[in-house]
Amino acid sequence: MHWANQFEVCCFLDSNQYNDAYSKYDFVLAAGCKSALKTSNNDAFEQLKAFYEKHPQWMFGYFSYDLKNATENLKSDNPDYLSFPALYFFIPEYLIASRNGNIEIIIGDPSILQQIDDFKVTSHPSTPALSIQSRLPRKTYIDSVNALKTHIVRGDIYEINFCQEFFAENARVNPLQTFELLNTISPTPFAGYFKVYDQYILSATPERFLCKRGNKLISQPIKGTARRSANLQEDNAIKTALRNDVKEQAENVMIVDLVRHDLTKSAVKGSVKVDELFGIYSFPQVHQMISTVSCELNPEIHFIDAIKNTFPMGSMTGAPKIKAMQLIERYETTKRGVYSGSFGCISPDGEFDFNVIIRSILYDAKTQYLSFQVGGAITYQCEAEKEYEECLLKASAILKVLETHGSCPTNHFITHEPS
Template identity: 35%
Template sequence: MASLCRIPLPYRRDSSSYFAAVKHLPLPVYLDSAADHSDRGRWDIICAEPEEVISSKTIDYSDKDTLSIRIASTLKRIDRDYIDSPTLPFSGGAIGYLSYEFGEELQLGLSPNAQIPTFHIAIYPWFVLVDHHQQRCELIAQPSLSQVRLTELSALLTPIDAPPSARKFRLTSPFVSSLKKDDYTKAFNKVKAYIDAGDCYQVNLTREFTASYQGDPWQAYLQLRAAAAAPFSAYMDFGDSQFLSLSPERLLAAQERQLQTQPIKGTAARSDDPQEDSALATKLQNSAKNRAENIMIVDLLRNDFSKSCQAETVVTEALCELQSFRTVHHLVSTVTGTLRDERSEFSALLDCFPGGSITGAPKHRAMEIISEIEPHRRSLYCGSIFYLGPNGKMDSNIAIRSFVCKQQKITGWAGGGIVADSVLNEEFIETETKISKLLEALADLGLKPITDSDYAKKP
């Protein structure tokens, strides 16, 4: 019986050098737990050269069912032709993304006006897997990969101290926000008016930040990674565009028909002073407003789970748990459930997409309001990057703390949930808390991150 091909490689806690060795190959992907900068990470997945690609560029679909059928046929081929290992989180298979605009198509029926494909799924027969708990690294391939190619890849990955990129990244203009303070105030007041009128309970309002750059976005990712490591980070290169995600948030994980989602609602800045940092964390934990926001989104996600899961199995395992990351503290909850027999893992992902923590409640109406009020497109931001292998093993992030590089422009976003008792200045500051460290890290590679007085002077 055929088995996975597994070739040991030297373990490196910083696995970015493995990605650098293969990033010149077609459609390289780095699913990065950022273990070199964080003790939360375990698995890193590095791959390139997919054997099949499906995206909104290649599929003409009009509704969710059509898309599900097309993707389901591809995923069935993975289950049929790909070998799974029970001890691995991924054995080869699908890696891709769903953009926020894809969610607008599904939920609102809106026609996309996006610079990137609204979804992209590629099937990878080989990958490098780094296990930081076991301090083990392997090149793993499905039996269908030729021995010749496996030998070539092994040789490519052996000199893992890859030379640095000759195309150094640098900003060539300051970041400019789509919603400076005056415009943000108008948008905030519109959201509050909808909430006061009873249209919704919460709306996630975001700001876009854009600058020009020159050089290799991979260098920007390494700089961001060092500043804001997060367990659901990713770098994806599509040739004409690159995605840089430093996400701390899981959207949906699946294994053996068990689902888990971990929404984040509630954010506080970190401090270098231990006492002040502890005080900031305690204040967040005791914030009635932030806890109420988190619980509201937990209720929304429990409803999303009810579309795919056996009702009696949907459980809130943790509520408003404090988790501390490199630049911020967050409140994180955990909801689990068991899939019904007729539902698939990918259909469950679509049922939860886009994630409630970055839309609001109720989801459909919140998304309508976002579409009306925000002057920019969200693109990858608030979408999801995911993998899905044989036997339905899946994990996915919510692509917050994320940037898109395209046509020498780098664009990032930051947002926060607006509720009835939200305070304008506090919400504006929260958006800057979430993105300021990232913009400052990029500024170290070029110009200052942003020059308008709203950013220089905290409200």
Template identity: 45%
Template sequence: MESARYSYRPLTDHWKINLLQWIDQSYSHFCWTDGNNYKYPQGSFQTQLLAGNRELGEEEIWKTPNSKRAGIISYDFKNQIEKLKSTNPEFFSLPDLCFFEAEFELVLVEGQFRSSQPIPDWIWGNNPNRISNNLVSFSPQIDKATYLDRFAEIQQEIIEGNTYELNFCQAFEGVFEEFNPIDAYLELNRISPMPFSALFKANKKYLISASPERFIKKTGSQLIAQPIKGTAKRNPDPTIDQHNRERLKNSEKEKAENLMITDLMRNDLSKVSKTASVKVPELFGIYAFPKVFQMISTVSSELKPDISFEEIIKATFPMGSMTGAPKIKTMEIIEEKESFNRGWFSGALGIIEPNGDFDFSVIIRSIICDLSIKKLYFGVGSAITIDADAESEYEECLLKAEAIFKTLRGENYTPN
């Protein structure tokens, strides 16, 4: 790609606002990703911006790209892979697959911005055209009592042997008169900078993501999956913070949950990988994020020859960390026990390179909105096992959603 080169300057929020608003006004689709300089195993998202006006048809998505592509795979794509269905009410309609071809590309490489097109000089000015969000009115879709009832029902499913671990999610629905997704993204990224931060636009629909989790990455013939299972709260007091970290590291319950999902991902990768190539380079790694410690394992493998992007996705999607095990039966129980259609939540967002390499995150800690109907929603969940405590898991859900609460309300929020 012929590319203009720009001398490096720190991409401060006011430049990001100008840049993203210019792209937002100029293109129907865009995807901004930012790894926030995390030292993440196998790397975090690259800082880059892709934009285009042409959404790809489903058959085009699976073909080898001639240029970069960005897109979202909805959780409900599971219904095209397995004999499953989604009958719970949706907040608004979202496509199962939403990918576009990049016409504009800006990438941060070795301290310089490289852009496929000239960027207007005013973008680098000091006076951003910032539009603040109005406060969003939002509420939980189910109350705590209902959550606790469903929790007990799921543990009964475990007793009966129908599932071993199930990721049960609840949703929050919001309404607004005005909402600026760019401002919301920058605020969420300020409060909770993550290795897979992203802002995605498809016409009037936006995804605002502060995801800490990678779904799957392909580099040449190597695949990497990195499931997260295990969470502990951070604390400003260094002594308490270290205690919380060690408690997570040594928790037999959290390690058992993580191991089940790691084994599931090993099985998924084996479907498209060379015999005996599936390895676990790191098991039960503990990583620090602004609000939480997370337990992360890394699974790697070598692809069989001539395996396509479509085959890889259909072998591994949805990610086990957002379903549980065994995967298919557990997804059937999820459909029975949850009260909303997940849509893009717990799906995957990623970028595909022209050579076929790709990197996809898990869509969690994320806001999904539709400006045309002035609605948004976000989901949050945790793994339920036979040893899980309902009150603790409910509090974990609120902890995971804390940065979103603050982004939308500017304050702490506790549902009734």
């Protein structure tokens, strides 16, 4: 990774050796840029399709959440403090992968391994303390959740994913070192490091957005979160309680139904099925409720159109999807941008695997702005105070990493009212 980080563009996708039926590699590392597509236009998916048809090769990239405006009649007018492009994909000069512990050079000369062995990792000076601020004060968050519950009572929506931003200005961090810390504290199956010049995505996401293997599409939405405990007996009790929690099941099944609906747009008729409902999976900070939905891709549908037909992912929007996204724009105070978007890779044969950008740090080294967002599903049964505490739980790994960098303690945020 240190070798790859010398390039202006690189991407590292790490499964952290989780046992996953659909991942082909333990990790992949793409470095250097032969050709790239960068756009914020509403025809971004069509541009990507043309880019792939012209270059049917390995490519790595991301979709920002605001490409919702390319799929529906929506807008994004909230302040954007990072200004990442809406879509960025690149064809790497070098591609290295690991499968079952064996290194493969997919693109590039095998001698590159010797260059990596000889590469000298330089130490970096310590960075100044970070002042982590909250864009949304606790009271404002609670008031917003209660207002969203009023929309649920009125029948506007059944569920909505409501998010808030934490940020640091004048932030000087080492992105690679920060990612290494994050990936050590919170190893997850869809973790990744994405560098595009001065802009970085440092991700410890546990969620898969959409994957294509052969003619099969697989989506694995997460809804349902519980804390971990160092006490094994208590931890098992928490896990069991999550599995049987009616509220968490209700949140999960609503999103499963939404994903099923999205997949029908691209599926062979009658092929959409729920492979697993309410599966409980454990990660270092949290237990998660994860379901798996799949279908057979209609051969008349281009795989990039299948991505467009399911984007943004239901777990980060709500149901009904369009109304939920309208209310997200109304009640959130920050443009989501890359957060709750997706990054991953496409192979020359049209297979792909993309994550959900959550539990992730976004950083612009030029403007020295650092940001991370957290959110949760708001339903009629939820309690606003508990939802706020769940946000802090989901942010705990990132806060621990930033505290290691010398930032303020996690329970001493400097709150900031949006102007």
